[in-house]
Amino acid sequence: MTTKIFISQDSAAVALGADDVASAIANTNSDIQIIRTGSRGMIWLEPMVEVETDQGRTAYGPVNADDVASLIDAGMFEGKQDHALSLGLTEEIPFFKKQTRLVFQRCGVTDPLSIEDYKANDGLKGLQNALAKTPNDVVAQITESGLRGRGGAGFPTGIKWKTVLEAQSDQKYIVCNADEGDSGTFADRMIMEGDPFVLIEGMIIAGHAVGATKGYIYLRSEYPDAGIILNKAIQIAKDEGILGLSVLGSGYPFDIEVRIGAGAYVCGEETSLLESLEGKRGIVRAKPPLPAHKGFMGKPTVVNNVISLASVPIVMDKGAKFYADFGMGRSRGTMPIQIAGNVKHGGLFEAAFGMSLGEIVDEIAGGTHSGRQVRAVQVGGPLGAYFPRDLFDTPFDYEEFAAKDGLIGHAGIVVFDDTVDMLAQARFAMEFCAIESCGKCTPCRIGSTRGVEVADNIKNGVGAEEQIEILTDLCNTMKFGSLCALGGFTPYPVMSALTHFPEDFFPEQQVQAAE
């Protein structure tokens, strides 16, 4: 019997050599079939090779092309677990077993471009349910599920959709924000590469719910592989009658187009993204009008993040209550937490809201890759706060993080060991803001450059106390004087570094004097 072998074609796996491993296995001329999947999310074990057995898939990793011969000698194709790289059954690996995989249920399991695989694993059920309902009922179900925007702002998805549904217009749009620029985040990339049909399905449901017939995916240029896979998936969906003039024969038309950005971080902000999509400089727009009223081309537009849209099919398939039963407080459902930076076990961990930061960093991530102490954890991308160990009891929840002057953002967490210089990190936050500022708001455009200078002054020992007063004042001005999160949130990493790690800002003798 032909043995089925599964190897990820996710960008991270490929960057670690998955293609070489796949060809080394293919060249053994054994009676096997290699299926390239998305990633299971255990990036530290990539390239991971899985073999189908009667008990389920068994895993081996991280595999080098050089390891292939010895793995086969040790009985890998029979699923034997005698090799040093043997990991046992994939779904029994603790990192995987502890997860609640709703959005990522198929990622790493199926061939991303097999519509048969998709259908066989609950694909399109949500869309079929949605098409049988009125737009009002679909919007109500999304609202009841408690789903909030996964891009960072956490705005209730149902309310956004209702606004667009109620807007009167000859044309409405669904725009998927796939400009995932935050360092430490890769959930959007993984789902687009590993299960693109779920995003397409989510966008069609959104379109039906609000009365839009055209969708755009605004994808960052740093994700070329995701673009290739999405375009192939869209073509397959058209051929299958899932996209086109009559979605699944319902008479409702919907089409999707992928647009590639050009390397501007600020275009992840929804109004800047819309400007860019229209072909202009990605300058942030003042709100109101909201994109829901005047969005792309001045028409009512839903702008949702990839994971928000990819969460929609399961809500429509399993029901609002099923989804809302996961989570805590006003943070319902699951969140794909991306564990990154200096960690032992890096990867994607989908779980219900409510785990503590310490549990994620110490237990799930297993501490640092370098083996040194964890000193700081940045949560929520370059605009997120740095958390010290003292705050590791903070539960993963939108409101709980806000109460600690932080944000969960797109749920990327970047771990730093005790060699990190927090003054340098604060300086970088200002430098990044200066590089990426669209230039519309003066506090962001100029304040960020002044911030870099002030950080340099502190480093060079120029009157630390006075300089820190200036830095604090600058942050305050940026926070309240900027239209969007770039200028408005850059103070989070800066001020959290200063508040929680003051010893890196003051010369040694002053810290001692203060104690």
Place this chain on the structure above:
Amino acid sequence: MSVEANVEEITSVTSEIIQELQSLEGPMLPILNEIQDHFGFVPQDSLPVIADKLNLSKAEVHGVVSFYHDYRSEPAGDHVVKICRAEACQSMGVNELSEKLLSLLGIGWGETSDNGKVTVEATYCLGLCACAPAAMVDGKLVARLDDAKIEALAKEVSQ
């Protein structure tokens, strides 16, 4: 990749690209991306053609081109190395590694080596944050960079 082109060729290629993409809603970025794909940069001589066909001023087109980091005003080297400078890669020592690469090649960020072999650019996140530090070399992703990989990379792109 980059090719030598004269004004006539630039104008005609630009016109063809516009012809093909003009019917899109908001065709500017698709057009510019295609032009950069073809020439390896966005030639100054393309701008008046775009302005004319899209009914914009040349200043407006220049404004868009200069806003986005991806668009180059001159050809890059034979090899393009984009190194991620964002936080996750910093936590794994990318600052030291990129300094090493730049000094081995004798260039700074955004510069092309004198022999035209290589351009090194900074990028902010390639989505490989769980296997940092990461880079993109001629469109191909590499992860878990270390001293040995940087030395091999410097050698490879210098040839």
